[in-house]
Amino acid sequence: MTERDGLIEKFLAAHGWQGATRTPLDGDASFRRYERLAQGGRRAMLMDAMGPDENVDAFVAIARHLKSLGFSAPDIFAKGKPDNLLLLEDLGQETYTKVLEESAEREVELYELAVDVLIALHGIAPKYVAPPGLPPYDDEKLLEEAFLLTDWALPRLSGAPLKPEILGAYRDAWLQIFPAVHQQPQTLVLRDFHVDNLMALAGRDGVARCGLLDFQDAVIGPGAYDLMSLLEDARRDIDPTLKAAMLDRYCAAFPELDRKEFDAVFAILAAQRHAKVIGIFTRLSVRDAKPAYLAHIPRVWRLLETALAHPALGPVTAWFEAHVPPEHRS
Numbered sequence: 001m002t003e004r005d006g007l008i009e010k011f012l013a014a015h016g017w018q019g020a021t022r023t024p025l026d027g028d029a030s031f032r033r034y035e036r037l038a039q040g041g042r043r044a045m046l047m048d049a050m051g052p053d054e055n056v057d058a059f060v061a062i063a064r065h066l067k068s069l070g071f072s073a074p075d076i077f078a079k080g081k082p083d084n085l086l087l088l089e090d091l092g093q094e095t096y097t098k099v100l101e102e103s104a105e106r107e108v109e110l111y112e113l114a115v116d117v118l119i120a121l122h123g124i125a126p127k128y129v130a131p132p133g134l135p136p137y138d139d140e141k142l143l144e145e146a147f148l149l150t151d152w153a154l155p156r157l158s159g160a161p162l163k164p165e166i167l168g169a170y171r172d173a174w175l176q177i178f179p180a181v182h183q184q185p186q187t188l189v190l191r192d193f194h195v196d197n198l199m200a201l202a203g204r205d206g207v208a209r210c211g212l213l214d215f216q217d218a219v220i221g222p223g224a225y226d227l228m229s230l231l232e233d234a235r236r237d238i239d240p241t242l243k244a245a246m247l248d249r250y251c252a253a254f255p256e257l258d259r260k261e262f263d264a265v266f267a268i269l270a271a272q273r274h275a276k277v278i279g280i281f282t283r284l285s286v287r288d289a290k291p292a293y294l295a296h297i298p299r300v301w302r303l304l305e306t307a308l309a310h311p312a313l314g315p316v317t318a319w320f321e322a323h324v325p326p327e328h329r330s
Contacts, residue, residue: 008048011085012037015078017044036090044077045091049084056084059216063088065131069124071117072201072211091211094202096195097236106200108242114198114230115246117207119253122187122223130188130220137189137221139178146174146272148279153297156282157328166323173315177268180312184222184265185257190215193226194233224266225273232270232307234277234300267310274304301329 001009012018020039031051037044049056056079066073075089096110121129135141150170155161162170192214199211227250231243247266251259277300281293308317 007083011080015087043090045088047086054084055216056086061131062215062218072208091199094200096198099200111246113210115249117210118226120207134220137219142272145276149275152279153282170319173319176315181222181265181268186220187223189219189221189225191217193229222265225269228266228270232303234296264312267307267312271304271307271313274300
């Protein structure tokens, strides 16, 4: 038994789960591990957030805030600090991903529900929509994520690190287009709003029928981000007709939005996120020995190239055309 195993057993015993049946769940891209707990008729989830940058306090604060607003984040049963352990409500096994694999005919229903969650969330007044202390999705954070592409993926595709002047031009190109992002209405951005992190919940009403997971990295930023994350999924192809219908559904709920400006910000954020994800998936393979994520990179490059075709991306598109030849976009 490792020291970590001992900490977990002590934590479970302290909160009434000693001797519970523990079933590990498949891992994700983070340093968090999850186990499903069963003891008699009781069920719960154990979150083991092992990584040095994991923040269970943020998860707890945002989960409780979302629940106070009527959304279905997990209840928090117990928190173990400083060991980064949580006991959570078990929202079941019906992730959107699983349901869509088994019942493709439910695709429109589930996506409409997810979009309605965002409509409800973004309709809340800014002073109430987020818990205190959340950071803004500012240029520094956006750039840090965009540079994951140049830090991890591009050097391995080209065989050499990028020169400082090329990296400087990359930074300047993004900074030319980010002002449009900050001009959009600001709201709570969950940042990983896609089918792997959404649950189909029976026995609940309205937007509470959609369970929410993985929101500890939430920030204050443009509402277009989570909608884009849902509709331009790195792990799943989405029919363009469905994407267009969901965009229309969201924008119809906010008639005050300038659709042309919204679409431009959607494209900017899409390019930024796809650059980030290509970098993360490369890092997962190189650093963390998780090569399965490489299978998704061709899809993400296609999504990135589609976003770069939008006129709002002009400076960034020019940088890619100058420094990332087609054979390196794979």
